[in-house]
Amino acid sequence: MQIRMAPGVRYGPGLKATPYREFERRVRRYPRTALLRRCAATSAALEQVWAERQPSLHMSVQPWSLAGVARTCLAAGTEDRTANVSDNTVASLCSQFVNVGDPDVAVGLGIERVITKMAFEQFASQYSVMENLARSGALLLDHADGVPGAPRAQDWIDLLGVDLEQYLRLGFAAFVAMVENGGSVSRELLLDKRVAPAFAPVAPAEALAVLDRHFVAPLDRLRGQARDAEASGREKWSWNPLSATPLVKIGGDLVAPAAHLILDKITTTGLYYTAAPAWGSRFTDALGTMFERYVGTQLRLLTQAVLHPEIVYGPNGEKGCDYLLIFDEVVLLVEVKTLRPTVLVRTGQDDGEAELTKRIGHARDQLIRTAQLVRERHPAFAAIPDDRPTVGLIVTLEPFHLHQTGRAEQLLISAELAVGAAWAHDLEGTVAVLAEVEDAGARLLRVLGASDPWRRHLREAADGLPDAANPILDTAYERWSAMPQDAVQQAWDSDSASAHGRGVVPDSGF
Structure with a gap:
């Protein structure tokens, strides 16, 4: 994952960033609907460029920067402007959006909050x-x-x-x-x-x-x-x-x-966000169980390991972590959470830090407790060996970008158990590659057992190996997209699309 900064942006002494209100004034120079239409044309062209695996000619023109320009246009734009809107207009506004300063830096709250915001702002568009x-x-x-x-x-x-x-x-x-x-x-x-x-x-x-x-x-x-x-x-x-x-x-x-x-x-x-407001806790509770099952299905692709589901122990029905995978080289403990980062977490606020510690910290503690039970040879965990290293992995439904934002040390460091964090996308890609690899356990131990929490990136366990399709995702995708995708595109390539389509794809190479 890469974080993009516009040329000239500096954080610290001699700050050159653009104040948001100045950026807003620049957006207001242009008629609202004309700018929204030009953003749309640029976005369409950008999607075509990405589909052809070609680099954008303008570094700042990215999905997230276009969305940022459009949001400001919606909030502050008016129709009573006469300035001409061109492709270069959009490119310039995207660059200025990237260059908008962060108030947290100005008051000395540190670079980590800036990186947190940028990670959640930019990384989503870099996933498949x-x-x-x-x-x-x-x-x-x-x-x-x-x-x-x-x-x-x-x-x-x-x-x-x-x-x-x-x-x-x-x-x-x-x-x-x-x-x-x-x-x-x-x-x-x-x-x-x-x-x-x-x-x-x-x-x-x-x-x-x-x-x-x-x-x-x-x-x-x-x-x-x-x-x-x-x-x-x-x-x-x-x-x-x-x-x-x-x-x-x-x-x-x-x-x-x-x-x-x-x-x-x-x-x-x-x-x-469509279902939860309609169905409330009924849906969110069910989603937790569905995701736990889903992760188990993904883990079963690792044929080198013996998979144990959640183990119940103690007089009150206490439970260990959700899954335990036994490899020849390592025991991997997995805790599954349908967590999603709130706006406080995504923007690096103090309340967000407390919330993150509570959410991820609880999963970490569950893994540590399970590891202790294995080491203590609790009867319920008798089938889990204690003669090899043990590592932990927290799998979340949505990304938290812990490693990229410097929170790994605070949340994942432990003298009792090396713990890493990954989200569904990371897990899906990793298990697909490692499914038939003989040294999968050794690879997972090397990455998730790293002494530095910053280095526990699950996807690095697949480094050096050829990409592989995930059969679970392939099956699901092929089913709902049963109509050939070229049939959808052909519908828009017809004469009717040329006659009725109102937007014009810009030819500036965005």
Whole structure:
């Protein structure tokens, strides 16, 4: 993972960063809808460049910087401006957004908070999209059977308007529509029978109704949400309403100023924020059990190990960690948490530090307690050997970027047990590569047993080995994306798309 800083940004003495209000004034120079449309065209072009594995010509033009420009435009922009909006306008504003200063540095609170914010702001767009999309079906459908409170097929239909897998297809189709049409598509086009295959088997009118319900919001509503959520002094990192409704209704068009946020809506994160308000603790409790099962399924790909599920011990039904894997070289203890970083954690605030310590610290303590029980030869753990090293791993549903933000030493260092942390994406990729590797246990011991907590990156256990597809994710992805993806794109390559698409992909090489 890499953190990008604009040229000229300095943190410390001689700070040259741009104040947020100055950046806001620069955004306000341009008419709101024209700037949003140009952001959308740039975003569409950027997605095409990334799909072809070509580097962006403008370092600052990134999915997260485009989203930041669009959020400020929504919150502060007006229509009564006459300045021309060009590709260079967007590139310049993205660079200025990257250059916005951090108030925590100005008052001497340190670089770690800056890195924390940048990590949560930037890293999400650096992960492979396929795995994040496939996880939605693999987790929420394939591991729901028998889980108390887990949503059933009809529950999803009642909530979404279609079944979950069709919802995923519609979200993906909407993303392709925006990318293939310069970030803006007319409602007339979406209802055109010539592009109906993109939504099949759902009729275009039904598909548009689902999009309107979950993906679309008018300008005025987004403006109010952006303003209401803006935190004084931390405007740059304030919640972006486009993450909830990434398509903006402008006249007869739907516009996607940050196209990647459409896909985010159909990841487990996006679905969580759709389902949790509707179903409350029933869903969140079930999600914990589903994710625990899901992690167990992933761990079973490591055929070199004997996998033991959670062990119950003691008079009150106390439980050890969720999984114990016995390799010839090491015993790996795994604790699973459906944790997601709150805004306090993502912005490195003091309350966030306390919350992080509580959430991750509890999982760490559970691993340490389990290791103690193994060492003490508790009868319930008799099948777990104590003649080899033991290491611990916390697996979370969402990333916490602990190692990259300097929190590893505080949270993971322990004289009793070496503990690492990883999120679902890291686990999925690592077990896929190590599935048939003879020295998988030795590799995991080397990485997770490192004396320096900063070096316990799970993915490094697969260093030097060829990439491998995760069969669990592949199966889930192929099922919900049963329609060939080229069929979706062909719908937008038709003459109707050329005739009705309102956006124009910029030719500046973004």
